[in-house]
Amino acid sequence: MSADPPHSSHPLEAHFREAVGSLRWDAAKSDTSAQLPASAAVREGSGLSLQRCLELFDAQITSRLCDLAAQWMHQRGRGYYTIGSSGHEGNAAVAAALRVDDPALLHYRSGAFYITRAAQLPGQDPVRDILYGVAAATQEPIAGGRHKVFGHPDLAVIPSTSTIGSHLPRAVGVAFAIERARKLGHRTPWPEDAVAVCSIGDASMNHSTVTGALNTTLHTVHQGLGLPLVIVCEDNGYGISVPSPPGWVGAAVGNRPGLTYFRADGGDLAEVFEVASRAVKQARMRRRPVLLHVEAVRFLGHAGSDAEASYRSAKAISADYARDPLVRTAAMLVASGRHSPTELLDRYARTREHIWSVADKAMASPTISSRAEVISALAPRHSRQTASRALEAASPSRRSTPFGDRLPESQGPLTLAQTIRASLTDALALDPAALVFGQDVAVKGGVYGVTGGLQRSFGPARVFDTLLDE
Numbered sequence: 001m002s003a004d005p006p007h008s009s010h011p012l013e014a015h016f017r018e019a020v021g022s023l024r025w026d027a028a029k030s031d032t033s034a035q036l037p038a039s040a041a042v043r044e045g046s047g048l049s050l051q052r053c054l055e056l057f058d059a060q061i062t063s064r065l066c067d068l069a070a071q072w073m074h075q076r077g078r079g080y081y082t083i084g085s086s087g088h089e090g091n092a093a094v095a096a097a098l099r100v101d102d103p104a105l106l107h108y109r110s111g112a113f114y115i116t117r118a119a120q121l122p123g124q125d126p127v128r129d130i131l132y133g134v135a136a137a138t139q140e141p142i143a144g145g146r147h148k149v150f151g152h153p154d155l156a157v158i159p160s161t162s163t164i165g166s167h168l169p170r171a172v173g174v175a176f177a178i179e180r181a182r183k184l185g186h187r188t189p190w191p192e193d194a195v196a197v198c199s200i201g202d203a204s205m206n207h208s209t210v211t212g213a214l215n216t217t218l219h220t221v222h223q224g225l226g227l228p229l230v231i232v233c234e235d236n237g238y239g240i241s242v243p244s245p246p247g248w249v250g251a252a253v254g255n256r257p258g259l260t261y262f263r264a265d266g267g268d269l270a271e272v273f274e275v276a277s278r279a280v281k282q283a284r285m286r287r288r289p290v291l292l293h294v295e296a297v298r299f300l301g302h303a304g305s306d307a308e309a310s311y312r313s314a315k316a317i318s319a320d321y322a323r324d325p326l327v328r329t330a331a332m333l334v335a336s337g338r339h340s341p342t343e344l345l346d347r348y349a350r351t352r353e354h355i356w357s358v359a360d361k362a363m364a365s366p367t368i369s370s371r372a373e374v375i376s377a378l379a380p381r382h383s384r385q386t387a388s389r390a391l392e393a394a395s396p397s398r399r400s401t402p403f404g405d406r407l408p409e410s411q412g413p414l415t416l417a418q419t420i421r422a423s424l425t426d427a428l429a430l431d432p433a434a435l436v437f438g439q440d441v442a443v444k445g446g447v448y449g450v451t452g453g454l455q456r457s458f459g460p461a462r463v464f465d466t467l468l469d470e
Contacts, residue, residue: 010068012086012299012321016348019327023334023341042336046270047277048093050338056096056116056269057329060089061348062355063111064326066127069359070134071304078363081134081148082304085111087297088234089325090266091199092116094292097276098197098230103174103190104157105167106150107199107234114150114157121154127358137365144377145368156190162200165210171198171229172213172220179226179287184461186433195283199232202249203239212469214253217289219467221258226287230280233291234266236298241311253291260288266296267325270332297323394429402429402457417450424451428458436463 038051048056067086073079085091088109095116098104106113111130118126132140133148142151142159151159158174160167175196181188188194204210220227235249254261260282264275272294279290297320301308308317321327333339368374393399399407408414408422428434436454442465445452455463 010071010300011318012064012324013068015321016064016324016326017345019321019324020330020334020341020345020348023331025334025340026337036336036338042270042332046274048270048273050333050336052096052273053269053329053333054339055119056092056112056273057326057333057344058347058351059092059095059112059115059119060269060326060329061351062115062127063089063092065348065352065355066111066130066134067300069131069355071300072356073131073134073359073363074304076363079134080136082300083108083302084300085109086299087236087320087323087325088112088266090264090269090272090294090296091232091234093269093273094197094199094232094276094294096273097280098195101156101190102194102280103178103196104155105160105162105171105174105196105198106157107162107201107232108150109201109234109236110150110199113199114155117155117157118152124152124155127355128362131355131359131362132365135359135362135365136367137362138368138373139365146374146377164207165200165204165213168198168200168204168210168213168231169216171196171231172216172227175227175229175289176220176225178228180435180461181433184433193228193284195228195230195280197230197232197280199234201239202233202235202237202244203242205233205249205252206239214256214259216467216469218256218258221288227289228283228287229289230283231289231291233293234296235293236296238298238302240302240306241308249293253293258289260290261293262290263293263295266294267323267328269325269329297325299324392430393426398429399426402453417448420450421452421454424454425457428454428462434462437466439466439468441465 036050039049042048042050042053063085067084070079070082070084074082089112091110092112092115095113100117100120104113104117114130115126118124118129129141129152133142136145138145142149147161149159149161151157158170160170178188178190178192178194178196182192200210217227217229233249233253235244237244250261250263253259260279262275262279264272266272276292279292282288283290299320330341330344333344334341402425408418414422424436428436436451440446441451442455442460442463445454451463
């Protein structure tokens, strides 16, 4: 295999080169703009600096080229994942508005977000992460070649399969955990003022998983509880081949009590950065949820196997090229007078060469070849550790508070319900960070009294009811 990029390119690439190459370049203005500091605004009134805009442009082109490389790998029989982020590259600005220690659960079109976050921590290689995942290579650091997801412990990106918004309930839980741990004085992997972020697609807004998670979010804040959560809905107008009704996302969530709604044009990088910064600031300061609605465009279909021409006209597909966020960012940089079209196209060409060299290495890397390799990391067995941990108990003084002088081991035969209650009591006594929560578990202790008395012994912050969501 040759690491040289193929000479032929996708029509989307050809459009990018032609559109950027035809941008008007004012040489006289460039002489004046060259004197501006890199910290100057990319355009008047913007909070996005020239330097940061250029960095985010690099993340955008890197994400786009990773998508194209994934399709190239697939054509050669060594690429197994072709759902890409093309058209959604405005989410680079969302990542820029957050901190690297804000826990993130990402939609599968979050390539530019992931690349931007990785750039905030020295030593990361997001291109390798992405393309080795596409190749199902065992050296891929996120899932070891088992599935292509965005995730990295050092970047606070929690790996998750994001189909139909299935990760949003988990993000709600992360946000709740941040606040509850702060209230109880316990540490989490994230700072006390962190916000959780979760990105989903517009079609997922209709799934019961998402509607249930949104209801839980609103139910929580209605009670006055903190929930520092940023939900990003990236709206490209399609769910596979089914168009979303225009305006549906805003109509569905734009006026929900307890959820502040923000909207941004996903093709305008400066606008996304400004709106996302306001949304994140509000979630961080008020400890309340926000929803950021980013209107995007989808390129390359739903996935590599999606014959988009079977349900959209060629005219409609090509018309979307005018909304290309990469071209619009390039136009903003050129309009600043600081960067010429030729310079930006050179950056694109150099990035393309690098990405194809990584793709070539990824295709040459070994993949999982046996059942044992597949399951080895899924459910590691540590029977000795489990047995040892099961014998641990809190000190006698801490056990005496909930049990008094009636320790379960001295009570003779116990029913199953009594055994479960005693086990939960010991777990709560041993670990001050342990919680028991669910439907009907608090005051009453459940239909069969299994959790009876736990809230009285350990308090409502550690033993509490949740909404009834069966």
